[in-house]
Amino acid sequence: MEHLRIPLWQEGxxxxxxxxxxxxxxxxxxxIGAGLTGLTAAYLLATNGVNVVVVDRDRIGxxxxxxxxxxxxxxxGMVYNEFISHFGMEQASMYFLSxxxxxxxxxxxxxxxxxxxxxxxxxxxxxxNNEQNQRKxxxxxxxxxxxxxxxxxxxxxxxxxPIKYALKMRNQAQFHPMQYMKAxxxxxxxxxxxxxENTSVYDIDxxxxxxxxxxxxxxxxxxxxxxxxxxxxxxGEAFYxxxxxxxxxxxxxxxxxxxxxxxxxxxxxxxxxxxxTVQHNNQEIWLLGGENHKTGQYNENNTPYDNLKELAQTKxxxxxxxxxxxxxxxxxxxxxxxxxxLNKNREEIFVATGYRKWGMTNSMVAANVITDMILQKDNPYxxxxxxxxxxxxxxxxxxxxxxxxxxxxxIMGKIGxxxxxxxxxxxxxxMKMKHHGQTIGLFxxxxxxxxxxxxxxxxxGCEVNWNDTEKSWDCPCHGSRFQYDGAVIEGPAxxxxxxxxxxx
Numbered sequence: 001m002e003h004l005r006i007p008l009w010q011e012g013x014x015x016x017x018x019x020x021x022x023x024x025x026x027x028x029x030x031x032i033g034a035g036l037t038g039l040t041a042a043y044l045l046a047t048n049g050v051n052v053v054v055v056d057r058d059r060i061g062x063x064x065x066x067x068x069x070x071x072x073x074x075x076x077g078m079v080y081n082e083f084i085s086h087f088g089m090e091q092a093s094m095y096f097l098s099x100x101x102x103x104x105x106x107x108x109x110x111x112x113x114x115x116x117x118x119x120x121x122x123x124x125x126x127x128x129n130n131e132q133n134q135r136k137x138x139x140x141x142x143x144x145x146x147x148x149x150x151x152x153x154x155x156x157x158x159x160x161x162p163i164k165y166a167l168k169m170r171n172q173a174q175f176h177p178m179q180y181m182k183a184x185x186x187x188x189x190x191x192x193x194x195x196x197e198n199t200s201v202y203d204i205d206x207x208x209x210x211x212x213x214x215x216x217x218x219x220x221x222x223x224x225x226x227x228x229x230x231x232x233x234x235x236g237e238a239f240y241x242x243x244x245x246x247x248x249x250x251x252x253x254x255x256x257x258x259x260x261x262x263x264x265x266x267x268x269x270x271x272x273x274x275x276x277t278v279q280h281n282n283q284e285i286w287l288l289g290g291e292n293h294k295t296g297q298y299n300e301n302n303t304p305y306d307n308l309k310e311l312a313q314t315k316x317x318x319x320x321x322x323x324x325x326x327x328x329x330x331x332x333x334x335x336x337x338x339x340x341x342l343n344k345n346r347e348e349i350f351v352a353t354g355y356r357k358w359g360m361t362n363s364m365v366a367a368n369v370i371t372d373m374i375l376q377k378d379n380p381y382x383x384x385x386x387x388x389x390x391x392x393x394x395x396x397x398x399x400x401x402x403x404x405x406x407x408x409x410x411i412m413g414k415i416g417x418x419x420x421x422x423x424x425x426x427x428x429x430x431m432k433m434k435h436h437g438q439t440i441g442l443f444x445x446x447x448x449x450x451x452x453x454x455x456x457x458x459x460x461g462c463e464v465n466w467n468d469t470e471k472s473w474d475c476p477c478h479g480s481r482f483q484y485d486g487a488v489i490e491g492p493a494x495x496x497x498x499x500x501x502x503x504x
Contacts, residue, residue: 004322004323004324005323005324005325006323006325007066007067007068007251007323007325008253008278008280008285008322008323009061009066009068009070009176009177009178010061010062010066010178011280014061014178014179014182015059015060015061015178015181015182015185016185017059017197018060018195018196018197019196019197020196020197020198020199020216021055021196021199021214021216021218021220022216022218023218024218024219024220024221025053025194025218025219025220025221026220026221026222027051027052027053027194027220027221027222028050028051028052028222028223028224029045029050029051029052029053029222029223029224029225029226029374030052030053030054030055030210030212030220030222030224030225030226031052031053031054031055031225031226031228032055032056032201032212032225032226032227032228032229032233033054033056033063033226033227033228033229033230034054034055034056034059034060034061034195034197035056035060035061035063035064035065035066035228035230035359035363036061036065036177036181036359036360036363036364037065037228037352037359037362037363037366037367038054038056038226038228039054039060039061039181039184039185039188040184040363040364040366040367040368041226041228041366041367041370041371042054042184042188042193042195043109043184043187043188043367044367044368044371045371045374045375046187046188046191046192046193047187047191048371048375050374050375051192051193052188052193052194053193053194053195053196053220053222054188054193054194054195054196055195055196055197055199055201055212055214055220056195056196056197056198056199057198057199057200057201057229057488057491058197058198059197059198060181060185060195060197061177061178061181063230063490064230064327064328064329064359065177065181065359065363066177066178067251067325067326067327068177068327068359068360069251069274069276069287069289070174070175070176070177070276070278070360071124071172071173071174071264071274071276071360072103072106072119072172072173072174072175072360072361073099073103073124073169073172073173073264073358073360073361074096074099074100074103074149074169074172074361075124075126075169075172075266076099076356076358077126077266077268078126078136078137078140078268079095079335080092080095080096080140080143080144080147080149081136081139081140081142081143082335083095083335084143084146084147086334087334089146089147091384092143092147093147094380094381094384095336095384096147096149097380098365098380098381098384098385099358099361099362099365101365101368102361102362102363102364102365102368103172103173103361103364105364105368106119106173106175106180106360106361106364107119107173109183109184110175110180110183113183113187115179115180115183116179117175117176117177117179117180117183118174118175118176118179118278118279119173119174119175119180120173120174120175121171121172121173122172122173122174122262122263122264122276123168123169123170123171123172123262123263123264124168124169124172124263124264124265124266125154125157125166125167125168125169125263125264125265125266126140126166126167126266126267126268127157127161127163127165127166127167127265127266127267127268128163128164128165128166128267128268128269129161129162129163129164129267129269130164130269131164133268133269134164134165136268137153137165137166137167137268138153138165140167141153141167144167144169149169150169150170150171151167151168151169151170152167152168152170153165153166153167153168154166154167154168157263157265158261158262158263159261159263159265159275160315160316161265161267161273161275161315172264174264174276174278175360176278177360199214199215199216199218200214200215200216200494201213201214201215201233202214202215202233202494203234204225204234204236204349206346206348209221209222209223210222210223210224210225210348210349212225215494223348224348224349224350224374225348225349225350226349226350226351226352226370227342227349227350227351227352227353228352228366229491229492230328230329230330230353230490230491231244231246231330231353231478231479231491231492232342232351232353232492233491233492233494234342234349235342236342236343236345236346236349238342238343238351238387238388240338240351240353241459241460241477241478241492243332243333243338244330244331244332244333244338244353244354244478245294245330245331245479246294246295246328246329246330246478246479247292247293247294247295247328247329247330247331247357248292248293248294248295248326248327248328248474249272249274249289249290249291249292249326249327249328249329249357250289250290250291250304250305250308250324250325250326250469251274251287251288251289251308251323251324251325251326251327252287252288252289252305252308252309252312252321252323252324253285253286253287253288253321253322253323253324254285254286254288254312254316254318254319254320254321254322254323255283255284255285255286255318255319255320255322256284256286256316256317256318256319257317257318257319258316258317259284260277260284260286263276264276267290271290271291271292271307272290272292273288273289273290273311274287274288274289274290275287275288275289285322285323286312286316288308288311288312288316289308290304290307290308291304291307291308294476295328295474295475295476295479295481296464296465296467296474296475296476296477296479297465297476303468303469304326304469305324305469309321326469326470327357328479328481328490329355329356329357329359330353330354330355330356330479331354331356332353332354332356333390334389335356336354336384336385336389337352337353337354337355337356337362337365337366337385338351338352338353338354338385338387339351339352339362339365339366339369339370339381339385339386339387340369340370340373340382340385340386340387340388341373341386341387341388342387343387343388344388350370350373350374351387352366352367352370365381365385366385369381369382369385422442422444422450425442425444426444427444427445427446427448428443428444428445428446428471429443429444429468430442430443430444430466430468430471430473430484431466432455432466435452435500435502438454438500439454439455439456439463440452440453440454440455440500440502441453441454441455441464441466441473441497442502443466443471443484443485445484450502451484451485451486451499452499452500452501452502453473453482453484453485453486453497453498453499453500454486454497454498454499454500455473455497456497456498457475457477457478457480457493457497458480458493458494458495458496458497458498459475459477459478459480459491459492459493459494460477460478462475462476462477462478463475463476464476464480464482464497467481471483471484472484472489473486473497475493478492479491479492480492480493482496482497485499486498486499
């Protein structure tokens with residue numbers, strides 16, 4: 001079988017298609033983004049009698065929610081010792097409790113609607129083969145004890161990774177995200193909610209009501225708006241572009257001649273490695289992930305997939321490679337997601353972003369917090385995730401480091417171009433060059449046709465770089481991604497790269 005460059009979650013028609021918005025709508029709450037956050041918020045609001053309209057620029061779950069490894073866990077890397085140090089015991093504990101509450105709520109929904117989504121409890125493991133990281137993991141275990149987290153320090157794990165130390169968090173979970181989202185969609189529609197796909201939104205006006213404006217000139221008049229678009233396309237002077245950075249990670253799926261021993265695994269060394277299994281088409285598929293890098297800044301000779309393939313063949317007795325896919329997520333200044341009101345001037349607009357690759361629980365945290373705010377209910381986690389927060393440490397240090405990197409990429413992109421001859425460019429490859437004083441990107445397709453674009457990102461003007469693994473132009477500053485011909489793959493950019501009339 002030739003491996004597929006799609007997530008196995010999306011194989012087949014898991015969720016029905018919905019129409020493009022082709023008329024003006026009026027509702028109470030508009031939700032922009034039909035991933036796990038948007039659909040969960042729509043589910044919670046609709047089942048509480050609120051009229052909702054959900055719109056997505058693509059298909060339901062076609063963003064990060066459909067490209068996940070789908071671990072439902074409160075073990076988010078080595079964070080608890082850091083959170084205790086930066087924010088204190090109370091807030092570190094609140095973070096853990098919010099994640100565990102989210103896991104419980106997901107399980108409650110699954111049981112209530114009898115959702116067949118392969119939900120199962122699994123222990124989660126962090127591991128290292130590095131002495132310095134061993135000391136950090138041991139300190140993390142001490143933080144587990146302080147926070148009453150059900151964990152255990154180990155000197156071995158049941159999978160073929162070399163380790164010096166591991167940390168187990170018991171009774172976490174995993175599931176099939178698209179099957180779960182399908183059930184949410186069914187309930188939303190049953191309660192009168194409306195969903196529109198292939199509908200891009202570019203602005204939110206604020207008069208007596210909120211007016212959500214779509215690219216096709218249709219509008220949605222509403223009272224409140226939830227932006228669940230992964231990165232907020234509408235920032236409203238909240239400067240999310242300066243307070244988060246994007247990164248990509250990769251997954252390969254394969255069958256093995258060995259039996260999987262159970263558990264969900266994540267290394268804390270670099271490059272990071274992630275491992276879990278799923279039953280799919282009557283086969284046990286191993287999902288090996290990792291190769292994280294900042295978006296637009298991958299320079300290795302081997303592709304991330306090649307590196308994962310080599311590791312899998314070396315460690316896990318691969319029988320057949322079957323799937324490859326990648327995902328993108330954003331990390332905030334202090335590693336806590338931004339969840340709540342956009343800013344003090346636009347309190348009718350809510351945002352959820354910056355999950356740092358832990359979107360399964362954080363999507364539920366976000367949906368629950370925002371729903372309670374809309375319904376004017378108390379929620380203990382509102383202050384913890386408030387988007388307008390700012391901590392002098394670590395926010396200030398991270399702000400300087402991150403935006404120094406953005407400035408560097410902006411400048412490098414403007415001057416760091418190639419001048420290779422066009423006839424040396426291979427098929428399905430790309431290059432940059434100067435053309436009449438302008439930096440342009442050239443892609444040669446399988447028919448030797450050249451596609452030329454202006455390599456200036458249409459979000460905030462940074463220079464995109466070519467990602468040869470995924471055949472896309474990626475922005476290293478804020479994570480926008482474009483097809484070889486300039487069409488938007490994912491935001492925050494709304495407009496495509498400008499096409500250039502190029503001739504040799």
